[in-house]
Amino acid sequence: MSRLIVVSNRVAPIQEARPAAGGLAIGVLDALKETGGVWFGWSGETISEPSVPVIEKQGNVTYATVGLTKRDYDEYYRGFSNTTLWPTFHYRNDLSRYDRGDYAGYQRVNATLAKQLKELLRPSDIIWVHDYHLLPFARCLRELGVKNPIGFFLHIPFPVPEVLRTIPPHEELVKAMCSYDVIGFQTEADRQSFVDYIERGQHGTSSEDGMVHAYNRFLKVGAYPIGIYPDAIAKAAEQFTDRKAVRSLRDGMRGRKLIMSVDRLDYSKGLVERFQAFERLLLNAPGWHGRVSLVQIAPPTRADVQTYQRIRQTLEGEAGRINGRFAQLDWTPIQYLNRKYERNLLMALFRQSQVGYVTPLRDGMNLVAKEYVASQDPADPGVLVLSQFAGAAEQLPGALVVNPFDLSQMAEALERALSMPLAERQARHADMMEPMRENNLSVWRDTFLDDLRHVATASSVTAKAVKLADVTASS
Template identity: 40%
Template sequence: MNRLVVVSNRVPAPVAAGAQAGGLAVALEALMERRGGVWFGWSGEITASPGPAKTLDSGRVRYATIDLTQDEHDRYYNEFSNSTLWPLLHSMPELMTFDRRNAQVYRQVNERMAEALHPMLRADDLIWIHDYHLMALPAVLRARGVRAPIGFFLHIPFPSADMLASVPEAGALVRDLLAADLIGFQTANDVENFTEVACRIGDALRMPGGWLNVGARRVRLGVFPVEIEAQEFAAIAEDAWRAAPTERLRRSLSTQRLILGVDRMDPTKGLIQRLAGYRRLLETRPDWHRRVTFLQIAAESRKDVVAYRDLRTSVEQEAGSINSAFSEADWTPLRLVAR
């Protein structure tokens, strides 16, 4: 069986079992434990002078990581990945910032990752690259002579051609992605958007069955929505139902209905809009006062990105405004847990 080599922006430390993790790590950890292979990416560490890749074997997985400098972290991760590409790919241009130097550092980090990964690769490996941080990597690996099969999966939406055109470097990243053999998306709409862009600026030709002809090569596009381990989630919910904090929550609610939201503190999650909808309910349906409580859990995320800090401030202000307007002595309509 071919060895699986997973490449992602961040590689979770194997000792951090049970720690808070992002959606990508949650989706991949169970697979890697079953399948085994190499998991390569950023260590999460910031250093003044990054050295060679570090490796750690745990079970069937070899974790291989590199460190970033502070400038790389700021420009590649905080700025271009999360302040340019993230809002661009979510079609939220009002949140987008752009600086050409950030785009250059983004590509430099992709090149440095390829430089560190290349010596570890075997000819028969299956290389699986994940998400918007590493859109340049397929082409960079090909330029280094890698001929092993490369798959790329985008965990977030892919926008229309007109939206993508708002960032000059985005077209080059589409062409970089076309160096992969298989490009996966969450929805059919994402595939259609990518196909349109690839044909318009990537010299690709649409073929039947989800294929693109790119010069002498063929690239396969596919829809692979990320699933969850349903049985594992059911077991967690069953355990939580019997836990002491859950019992305290039930007692505090008494006969009230509970509206529950659990999200990262992220502009794409619609937190402000959700609070506005709840305010509208309380304004128009006074018969629901003291009969419902909204518990919003918002895990802190990307604290170094201005848009995320601004969002937290706005969410906390709106939550305070709702409670100030509608609270009664024995009823708090909104509980916000942001940490």
């Protein structure tokens, strides 16, 4: 049986790769454990000199990790990946900065990683590459002579052509992406943006079956919305209910309603707008004073990137300003926690709340929205307030969907959620749990890998037929 080779920017440390880890890590590990294989990528460490991969094995899964030099980290990771691609793909061109040196570093690191992976490959391996750090990775492998099936999944949004073209080497990047056999996106809108770039730029054509012919290659392009294991999350949320942190929060609320919000500290998450919409609720509906609190958990991320330092300062300032305006001796409207919590504990905290507040300005999927729903007690569920610009909005019909740029609409949705009758809450929860079970994490993984195997086999047959036709014509 062929091995699965997973390639991602970061490899989860072995001790973290357990059921409490994030959705991607769980999906990757399940696939690897079923087939046997390799998880390859950056260790998260910076090193003085380039080195060979460090190989660790646990069961039938091999972890192959490499360090990055300070230069590689600055140009590939901090530079082009997170100063150019991340903001642009999230429609924040105003925050995007392009530097030719960073782009050269991005290409160099992808090429270096490809060379290191090539030494570990077998002819029958299937390669699954993840996310925006590795857009040109397949092209680098092809240039080294690798003929294995290679698929790519983008976890963040893919922008419309007009936005993508603000990145100077946009065509080179898309052309490199076409070296994959299958490209997967979170939503149909993201898939269509990629196809629009190909067709409107006259770089190729697409067909109704999802096949794209561009730059002399055939590849499949599809939407593969990532899921979760909702029943496992529900079980964890119930089991962790008696943890000290959960009891402390429950006791501290003293019967007040709780709005829960959990996000990485990132400008794409709309955290400032979220605080301001909560402020507007308190302004428009003073009856909620002292009766509801917002708990925002925002673990720090990319702390060495200046843009993220600024968003942290802004958010802390807004929390302080709003609390100063509305707080009472026995009530703090916003509890802002800039730290990380164990995932199962977060699920239990979700279960204690009456509202889940998930309003990113732009997001590929947003698994927090799905996790919030799955964590609820079906007999007395909370209500999800969800941004229309999260991919999850297409899959969670029971959510109150809002425009995160409309503070008044968000405030009204919060008030509606806080006041919603039990029967309506139960019906909305049931409407969301069913599709999450039908399209869980295994379905995402298996659908993508089945398509990759099928397309790679079909491409191989086509290539052989073309070669035979050429030989016949010349004889």
